[in-house]
Amino acid sequence: MDPSLASPPRSKRLLDIFTTGPLRIIVSLIVPVVTFLVLRWSFIFMRDSEANKLVIGVVALVIGVGAVWALFLVTDNLVSLLPKSMRESVRPYVFVGPALVIISLYLIYPTLQTAYLSFFDARSEVFVGLENYAFALTSPDMLIALRNNLLWMVFVTFFVVSLGLVIAVMADRLGRWEPIAKSFIFLPMAISAVGASVIWKFIYSFQPASRPQIGLLNAIYTWLGGDPQGWLILKPWNNFFLIIIMIWLLTGFAMVVISAGVKGVPAELLEASRIDGATEVQIFFKVIIPYIRGTLLTITTTVLIMVLKVFDIVFVMTSGQNETEVIANRMFREMFTFRNFGRSGALAMVLLVAVIPVMIYNVRSLNSARR
Amino acid sequence: MTTEVKIATQSDNLFRKFFSAAPLRVVVILIAFVWTLPTVGLLISSFRPPNDITTSGWWTVLAHPFETAQWTLANYERVLTSDGMGVAFLNSLLVTIPSVVIPITIAAFAAYAFAWLKFPGRNFFFVLIVGLMVVPLQMSLIPLLRLYISIDLNGTFLGVWLAHTGFGLPLAVYLLYGYISTLPAEIIESAHVDGASPLTTFSKLVLPLSVPVIASFAIFQFLWVWNDLLVALVFLGTKKEVTVVTARLATLVGERGEAWHVLTAGAFITMVIPLIVFFSLQRYFVRGLTAGSVKG
Numbered sequence: 001m002d003p004s005l006a007s008p009p010r011s012k013r014l015l016d017i018f019t020t021g022p023l024r025i026i027v028s029l030i031v032p033v034v035t036f037l038v039l040r041w042s043f044i045f046m047r048d049s050e051a052n053k054l055v056i057g058v059v060a061l062v063i064g065v066g067a068v069w070a071l072f073l074v075t076d077n078l079v080s081l082l083p084k085s086m087r088e089s090v091r092p093y094v095f096v097g098p099a100l101v102i103i104s105l106y107l108i109y110p111t112l113q114t115a116y117l118s119f120f121d122a123r124s125e126v127f128v129g130l131e132n133y134a135f136a137l138t139s140p141d142m143l144i145a146l147r148n149n150l151l152w153m154v155f156v157t158f159f160v161v162s163l164g165l166v167i168a169v170m171a172d173r174l175g176r177w178e179p180i181a182k183s184f185i186f187l188p189m190a191i192s193a194v195g196a197s198v199i200w201k202f203i204y205s206f207q208p209a210s211r212p213q214i215g216l217l218n219a220i221y222t223w224l225g226g227d228p229q230g231w232l233i234l235k236p237w238n239n240f241f242l243i244i245i246m247i248w249l250l251t252g253f254a255m256v257v258i259s260a261g262v263k264g265v266p267a268e269l270l271e272a273s274r275i276d277g278a279t280e281v282q283i284f285f286k287v288i289i290p291y292i293r294g295t296l297l298t299i300t301t302t303v304l305i306m307v308l309k310v311f312d313i314v315f316v317m318t319s320g321q322n323e324t325e326v327i328a329n330r331m332f333r334e335m336f337t338f339r340n341f342g343r344s345g346a347l348a349m350v351l352l353v354a355v356i357p358v359m360i361y362n363v364r365s366l367n368s369a370r371r
Numbered sequence: 372m373t374t375e376v377k378i379a380t381q382s383d384n385l386f387r388k389f390f391s392a393a394p395l396r397v398v399v400i401l402i403a404f405v406w407t408l409p410t411v412g413l414l415i416s417s418f419r420p421p422n423d424i425t426t427s428g429w430w431t432v433l434a435h436p437f438e439t440a441q442w443t444l445a446n447y448e449r450v451l452t453s454d455g456m457g458v459a460f461l462n463s464l465l466v467t468i469p470s471v472v473i474p475i476t477i478a479a480f481a482a483y484a485f486a487w488l489k490f491p492g493r494n495f496f497f498v499l500i501v502g503l504m505v506v507p508l509q510m511s512l513i514p515l516l517r518l519y520i521s522i523d524l525n526g527t528f529l530g531v532w533l534a535h536t537g538f539g540l541p542l543a544v545y546l547l548y549g550y551i552s553t554l555p556a557e558i559i560e561s562a563h564v565d566g567a568s569p570l571t572t573f574s575k576l577v578l579p580l581s582v583p584v585i586a587s588f589a590i591f592q593f594l595w596v597w598n599d600l601l602v603a604l605v606f607l608g609t610k611k612e613v614t615v616v617t618a619r620l621a622t623l624v625g626e627r628g629e630a631w632h633v634l635t636a637g638a639f640i641t642m643v644i645p646l647i648v649f650f651s652l653q654r655y656f657v658r659g660l661t662a663g664s665v666k667g
Contacts (some may be wrong), residue, residue: 061469068476076570091569092493095484098477099540100496106537107503110511117513170399177396183653184403187410190649191642192598194617198624198638199409202416202631214428214631216412248406256657309507312600316621331509332601341513348509355505363502 038067071098111352118345122338132346145325148239149308152326155240156307159247161300164254168262169284171255182259186252193249193312200245201317204231233322242324245313250306254299261295262288301358308354327351410642417635418442424631446636450623454633455611456640459619463597463644465528466607466615470535470596471589477536478543478588479551479581483573485544486552487559497548504541511538512605519606526613531606535596543588550584551577586655594645616641 075094079087121128136142167185171178188196205215209228213219218228231241265288273283289296311328318324320333327347334344416429420443432441451457484490485497515534516525524530554577562572578585596602600617607613609622620637627633 061472065469065472065476068473072476072480073570076568080568089490092484092488092490095480095488095569095573096490096496099481099500099544102477102533102537103500103503103540106511106515106534107506107541110514111506113514114510114512167399167402170395173395174399177399181399181403185406186657187646187649188406190594190645191410192600192617192645194598194600194620194624195638195641198620198634199413201624202413202635203409205629205631212427214425216408216428216430219428219430248409252406305505309509312617312621315600316624319625328507328509328601332604335513335516335605345513348507348512351507351509355507358505359502362504363498366498366501 038063068098114345114348117341118349120342122340122342124341128342132342133349135343136346136350141325142330144323145320145327145330148324148326149310151239152243152246152310153304153307155243156246156250157300157303160250160254160303161258161296163247163251164258164299165289165296167251168255168259169288172259172262182252182255186256188249188251189253191249193245194316196245196249197313197316200241200248201232204241206230232318232324235323238318238322238324242313242317245317246307246310250303254303257299258292258295261292265291301361305355305358309351413635413638416631417446417639418444419632420445421630421632424635425629446632447640450633450636450640454623454637455614455619456616456637458611459614459616460640462528462613463615463617466531466535466603467593467596469528469532470539471592473532474536474539474543474592475547475585475589478540478547479578479585480573481540481544482547482551483569483577485548486554487572487577488569497544500541500544504545508538508602512601516605525606526608526610528607528613531602534602534606535592535599538602539592539595543592546588547581547584551581554580583655586652590648590652590655593648597645598641 072094075097076091079091079094082090117124118132119127119129121131137146167182171182174181191199202214203216204218205213206218206228207213207215209222213222213228217231222228232238234241269287269291270283273287278286309328310326311332314320314324314326314329315332320326320329327350331344331347331351334340334347412429415432416424419429419432419441423441435441451460485493519525519530524533558576558580559572562576567575598617600621603615603618604621607615607618609618611619614622620634620641623630623633623637
């Protein structure tokens with residue numbers, strides 16, 4: 001049943017005035033703008049009014065989501081009124097249009113703009129060539145930050161992946177206790193990096209030797225006979241105390257991902273190796289690891305990308321003081337504290353360049369999967 | 372292989388299983404214990420009077436846990452009211468829910484078109500979106516901040532919703548596409564033959580069938596937005612009226628570094644919703660996290 005076969009109702013013909021010719025373009029431009037204005041107006045109204053916040057929230061949600069749906073419905077209806085030959089070739093763009101517009105505005109345009117700004121001075125007025133990159137890659141401050149990022153990437157990734165792997169393999173043999181034990185190790189994944197930082201700041205807390213230690217680490221350390229330490233100002237070890245936080249956060253995640261891979265190892269294969277007299281350690285290294293190589297590669301890449309951009313933990317724990325700076329935190333400080341958009345942009349570019357291999361790999365594997 | 376040998380290997384296996392399981396169990400339980408300890412310490416401390424927290428370690432209460440005089444709710448009362456965590460909590464909800472729903476809606480439309488409609492540029496745009504998935508969001512901060520300041524969108528919830536929408540979209544489109552493209556072609560085509568418009572097919576057929584993947588992405592995005600600090604700091608700021616729990620907690624750490632009664636209770640407030648989501652929806656949670664971990 002094709003609706004266009006029936007003669008259009010009268011009201012529709014009247015509407016044709018607005019949906020054909022130049023008026024159509026105006027209408028299709030105005031509607032989204034009006035929707036946006038309504039959204040914005042209602043937002044400002046809601047923010048400035050003294051109504052109950054929950055009520056505001058519900059209204060905001062209804063308007064926010066309603067506006068998105070309205071946008072799709074209105075544009076789709078407009079397209080339906082186009083001549084039949086054009087209709088179906090235009091319609092897909094109604095569906096992908098909003099996503100493409102938002103992605104262009106929020107990712108593509110800013111990325112190009114940041115790349116451009118990274119060649120200009122602090123206030124984006126004078127072209128300075130590669131000066132910001134010289135800062136990003138050679139200044140003493142940044143050398144420390146780059147070193148720390150390297151430490152983070154090596155140690156977090158190594159410990160997260162190997163601990164995750166070992167725990168996944170061990171928990172696999174626990175039977176009915178497996179899900180419970182895994183839940184507890186996975187739980188930190190639900191906690192924000194800020195929350196985790198407070199948890200660990202408390203553990204690293206320092207009191208003078210005359211007073212009782214309330215931080216777990218100093219309590220254990222003094223119990224063992226040491227003098228209380230300010231762990232977060234202890235260069236260069238303070239970096240490792242921050243690194244532990246991220247290991248704590250991500251190990252459960254690696255464990256869960258790897259665990260799915262371990263469960264995919266055929267039981268017959270394990271059984272056969274056992275019958276052949278392989279020890280559990282041999283099975284682990286010679287059967288399980290080669291079998292789940294793909295999973296291990298994925299999780300390693302994922303953790304590397306997460307660690308590369310580490311920001312929250314350093315921001316909350318030390319703000320980069322005492323030689324704990326990392327690229328993303330410095331980038332934030334250049335942007336907000338020092339208002340140096342050129343340097344900040346160059347630092348963002350360093351992060352971008354670091355993920356480009358992953359980007360290429362993703363696109364390649366997408367293309368080969370589609371063939 | 373003879374029956375005799377079979378029995379021998381089986382009993383040998385049982386024997387080995389029994390002995391390797393016991394130490395294994397101890398090791399795994401020990402790890403789980405160590406992993407939980409930091410959070411437990413925080414939780415216990417948040418219910419202790421300020422004076423107790425600073426004069427004795429939280430583990431000392433374990434010796435006499437039932438002395439009710441040592442427990443208090445005053446920390447929560449104060450952090451929720453005078454320290455602004457209550458307002459921040461509502462703000463977090465206000466920021467998070469639309470930041471989850473809006474990208475899902477937009478991404479679902481796009482994923483459907485990429486999967487089932489033919490149009491020039493389809494392949495190119497999809498590859499572009501996949502490529503953008505790992506772009507660090509740091510690349511977007513400066514130009515967007517300038518844009519926001521110039522159109523007065525800085526410090527507004529709408530600005531943050533749109534930012535989270537923009538940063539979450541590539542992943543959302545990719546994930547939803549992965550699922551929607553595997554729906555059976557016969558169903559989609561028969562709807563088309565019956566004269567259903569693409570919009571009807573999408574809203575009446577594709578959307579209901581995609582609930583599992585939508586749930587996975589929703590949980591991932593919810594936790595991402597709720598736990599996010601960077602986007603909130605840049606586009607919303609730390610003013611008490613608009614700021615979210617993570618940014619508020621970070622501010623409290625800066626302002627009152629050693630006031631542990633405030634920080635422990637505050638930290639737990641930031642954690643309570645993610646923990647509820649974690650325990651009640653763990654299966655979706657795992658799926659969402661695994662799928663969404665590559666996000667830039």
